[in-house]
Amino acid sequence: MTLDAALKDYVHKNQETFLKDIARLSAQPSVSATHDGVEECALLVKKMIEEIGGTAKILRLDGAAPLVYGEVLRPGSDRTVLFYNHYDVQPVEPLELWKSPPFKPEIRDGRMYGRGVSDDKGQLVSRLKLIESYIKVDGTPPCNVKFCFEGEEEVGSPHLDKYVAKNEGLFKSDVVVWEYGNVDAKGRPVVGLGVKGMIYLELVVKTLNRDAHSMNAAALPNPVWRLVRLLSLIKDEKGHIKIPGWYDHIIGLSSDEIKVLREEPFDAEGLLATYAAKEFIGGMSAEEAKLALVAGPTANIAGIWAGYMGPGSKTVLPAEVHCKMDFRLVPGQVPDELFDSFTGYLASNGFSDVKIEKMTMEPAARTSYTSPWAQATVHAAREIFGVKPVIELSSAGTGPLYVFSRRYGADAVDIGFAPHDDAIHAPNENIRVDYLEKGMLWIGEAIEEYLAGARPKG
Ligand SMILES: [Zn+2]
Structure with missing residues (x-):
């Protein structure tokens, strides 16, 4: 243990005040989907x-929610840790399912309930209060500290990369504490080391200028048939993506990471049972499914619509069909290159008439398990929680982790104190009051272990 007793004592004694701060920030609505309270919340965060x-200062970009930037420097320190969090929240509907008003945080049976208490205002405050504790006890944080608190995470962080690009010097950092981490059902802290990237697009196939009577199907082309043929070119039955070059630059897991992956828990039966699925794609084994979720790219059809979809029958030949697709990407895959490869592949197969609209283009990011920052967080988790942490080499989901790693080479880890059943994005979102202290100490211990192992720069 590297943390000093005075700091631990301060964090312990002030839990009640820290919880009040979480309640104070969570009481301020900040729904990015509707803009409700976002401006006021940014001011409160500042x-x-x-x-x-x-x-602290508020940064602005046209059409974007304000981003709150803050810093506390340590004289003489050559290391900087950046905390990335978001102050916006998801909408609260359906309101009738909340047991207490979403913007009046309330503690019941050892948990605090309210929108944002876990995702992400509780996490944000836990970081702020950790640094406050250092300042109160030592007069200074353990190293230079930067805060990047954005207000659009819940709507896909459309401006985060632009904010950072416009203010390059401001966000420069060595390591990043990502916004949200959790403790699993067995009380084991989870270290998150990565996220997948994404290409989201919409395809429109149009063969007629207006819908026709379906008797014309004898002679006129149907766009849905055309889409079906197009889609069959994308993926085979085993789940392999057939677009040329799709797998060419993938950075696979290292042998250390494969070892970690083998040891990590994965409830294959539970996942199948949750969705009443008979088997994984192409009959893959549980081990293969686990690997695919962590390190495999996907090509998913998210929605298709065309023609008549009402009750009864309507004999119609639709003029056009729309299809939305998401492709999850893994480290090494470059969204723009893949998008070009995709459009080229469609054109070379005679589908150059198909309209393709780009919606999201986000690369993946994964911090190496053997990096000093990852190792410090893993070791600190053991020290603070007294159990072996769960290592999530990469989430199967997507997020803007790449923003800092790509620009500064700053490794990011997702650590925090959310309970596994915190109901984020849903009614009765909550945190466990007793996890806050451990979450704060975990981050403090991780930073100190990282600093202890870091060689002076230059
Ligand atoms: Zn969220």
Whole structure:
């Protein structure tokens, strides 16, 4: 254990005040989907950074929610840790399912309930209050600290990369503490090391200028048949993506990471049972499914619509069909290159008439398990929680982790104190009050272990 006793004592004694701060920030609505309260919340976040002794400013971009930047420097330190969090929240509907009002946080049976208490205001405050504790006890944070608190995470962070590009110097950092981490059902802290990337697009196939009577199907082309043929070119029955070059630059898992993956828990039966699925794609084994979820690219059809979809029958030959697809990407895959390869592949197969609209283009990011920052967080988890943590080499989902790693080479880890059943994005979102202290100490211990192992720069 590297943390000093005075700091631990301060964090312990002030839990009640810290919880009040989580409640205070969570009481301020900030629904990015509707813009409700976002501006007011940004101002409150800025104020809260200033209250702990940091400097803060609000950055703006046209059409974007404000981004709150803050910093507390340590004189003489050559290391910088950046905390990325978001102050926006998901909508609260359906309101009738909440046992207490979503924007009036309330503690019941050892949990605090309210929108944002876990995702992500509780996490945000836990970081702020950790740094405040250092300032109160030592007069300074353990190293230079930067806060990047955005207001659009829940709508896909459409401007985060632009904000960072416009203010390059400001966000420069060595390591990043990502926004949300959790403790699993067995009380084991989860270290998240990566996310997948994504290409999201919409295909439109149009063969007629208006819908026709279906008797014309004898002679006129149907766009849905055309789409079906197109889609069959994308993936085979085993799940292999057939677009040329799709797998060419993938950075696979290292032998250390494969070892970690083998040891990590994966409830294959549970996953199948949850969806009443008979088997994984192409009959793959549980081990193969686990690997695919962590390190495999996907080509998913998210929605298709055309023609008549109402009750009874309508004999119609639709003029056009729409199809939305998401492709999850893994490290090494470059979204723009893959998109070009996809359009080229369709054109070379006679589908150059198909309209393709790009919606999301996000690369993947994965922090190496053997990197000093990952190792520090893993070791610190063991110290603080007293159990072996769960290592999630990569989430099967997507997020803007690449923003800092690509630009600064800053490794990011997702660590925090959310309970596994915190109901984020749903009614009765909550945190476990007793996890807050451990979550804060985990981050403190991780930073100190990282700093202890870091060689001076230059
Ligand atoms: Zn969320």
